Amino acid sequence: MAVTLYSGQITGIHATPISVEVDISPGLHIFSIVGLADKEIQEARERISAAIKNLGALPPHKKSQRVIVNLAPADVKKEGPAFDVPIALGYLLASDQVSFNPEGKMFLGELGLDGAVRKISGVLPLAAVARTVGFRELIVPKGNGTEASLIEGLRVIEVATLMDLIDYLEGRLSIEPARPGPRAPNPISAIDFQDIKGQEKAKRALIIAAAGGHNILMTGPPGGGKTILARALPGILPPLSFEESIEVTKIHSIAGLLSDEIPYIAYPPFRNPHHTSSHVSIIGGGTNPRPGEATLAHRGVLFLDEFPEFDRRVIESLREPLEESKITVARAKGTETFPARFMLVAAMNPCPCGNYGNAQKACTCSATAVSKYKKKISGPMIDRIDIHIEAAPVEFEKLSGGDAEPSERAREEVIRARKIQEARFAKEKFSTNAEMGLKEIKTHIALPDSLRSFLAHAHERYQLSARAYHRVLKLARTIADLAGSDEIIEKHLAEALQYRPRQE
Missing domain, CATH: 3.40.50.300 (P-loop containing nucleotide triphosphate hydrolases)
Structure with missing residues (x-):
């Protein structure tokens, strides 16, 4: 019997949904994980077997059967312990030891040998991709729920143990969805x-x-x-x-x-x-x-x-x-x-x-x-x-x-x-003067002829490169904004030029 659950993978800073396919068939005992899984995931076989045994269920090595786990897509390298929970659930579901509907759910979490579900990193981007591709519920370790719940439209459930998760999935345990925590104070504002x-x-x-x-x-x-x-x-x-x-x-x-x-x-x-x-x-x-x-x-x-x-x-x-x-x-x-x-x-x-x-x-x-x-x-x-x-x-x-x-x-x-x-910059993809490119400088910084001659003199005196020249303009625009001025005037440019390095 084959079953499919869903999890996720972080590559760089991008999250990708991963399907966890578990197939059990008669034959000599084998517990294999395929799909470009790294060493950490291969080692999950021992963690999962111990966690299932301590749960009171029959782990893979207790039966004469072939257990094949496929992590798809196969061309994406899989790493990290977040696949422990979906692999364990997939095995239990495929071996008819538990019964629940995995549709619309994404599962994340590392397993301890005692069946504890441990925190992982990268939950927030995984929650975001889960919501984007249409999952309705995200199962995460206890302690990861607050950050995951920042993503609206996704029901986030925290679990502390594999047993709690099974009880929840089979309807014996009610768990309230996680909620975003209060806004934390600025941790770096002690120096006034x-x-x-x-x-x-x-x-x-x-x-x-x-x-x-x-x-x-x-x-x-x-x-x-x-x-x-x-x-x-x-x-x-x-x-x-x-x-x-x-x-x-x-x-x-x-x-x-x-x-x-x-x-x-x-x-x-x-x-x-x-x-x-x-x-x-x-x-x-x-x-x-x-x-x-x-x-x-x-x-x-x-x-x-x-x-x-x-x-x-x-x-x-x-x-x-x-x-x-x-x-x-x-x-x-x-x-x-x-x-x-x-x-x-x-x-x-x-x-x-x-x-x-x-x-x-x-x-x-x-x-x-x-x-x-x-x-x-x-x-x-x-x-x-x-x-x-x-x-x-x-x-x-x-x-x-x-x-x-x-x-x-x-x-x-x-x-x-x-x-x-x-x-x-309401129509732009940025919001500060420093982010302006050449096109935006031409659009948002218009100087009268009197200031152009002032700048020409400064350009010669300070030996400004093209890049430095444009940075002076952006800096002058900020100084004018601080003064509440719609136009850049000579004193704004003069102050901006004061911040160029001295020529020695």
Whole structure:
């Protein structure tokens, strides 16, 4: 007798429905799983047999029969423990040890030897694909239901054990569908602007960056406040929209980063990898390509402290996502494209010792060492960063001064500017000035002749490349939005030009 149940598979960041076909026929004992299943799934035979035995049922090895499990489509590589539950149920159903109708249901879950159903990662994208292809009910492990229930129109049932699941399917146990949990507070908002003394120019630059989604590089000596400024940035960013939240939560679900306390991501993520991190951990990849830190920062902030200390390959690989908002990873087994629309916030010292240009401490580096250090960041990468600021040490008078503007007020400015941009780009597939391409710049940024001559002079003075020129225009548009101005005027352009790197 053959039966078919349905499960799902994550490849990269994409979910695919998988049919689990179980056939039992007379013959010498064999329990085989076919359909391009990896070693982890092959090992499921032992877990499933033990779980069924401890359930009190007859496992496959107790009968003289051929048990063949086919995972289809056969050309998709299957990996992970999520197929344990549907394979076990398929065997029990095919061997007439249980009776239920699997139609319209998708099953996910890893089995313990005692029959416990354990949590898995990647449930949210699997729930989304289940709803898309027409499943009405999704069975998930206890602890995965909150994230899965974010998908509307799908009945999500959480189970703790295989026995509970069988009792539910056969009508002996009633289980209430899972519900989305309460909106979690922003986990990265402890640092408030008002707690940071001085650095008003840097704060202004961060507000502009947050308002338009621009990249920013802060340069300054150790102790200048670069790191604390970067960590305060999430506190002035607006929360994600529901669609953005689902998109980001899917990525974090696949990475296994969700928890009972934070079952979905409601605020822009903040990722801060160490400068010793590998290329794969930041960009993504592996034998079976997985998302890296750049993708985990999608719709949020990627903070790279000690920027020049990162591997040169890592720095140069960021050029693609900064330009295209995606990362393409090519491997022998296939090519995966990961979303990577993030704000890059980078911080660096001006030289190896950190004191170049510091009036309070003498620099001990040679001119050659300073030049070599700065050249670790290539010209094309510098061009892709909209805002360059210097974070100098704060004077004592400012350290002992009164409170500064709080993050809440800055966030209100940012949200007002974002709403202007959302209205401007209502017909586009993006919503911030930083995402404009050449076509959108021509459509949404019209400058009078007087400003064109001003820009021509600036172009010559700052030796702007075509890319840098367009980034100045986008930055000026954001500054105008913060000012509530429909038109870009000279002072908006002048401020935007102040954030270009100094020519030395």
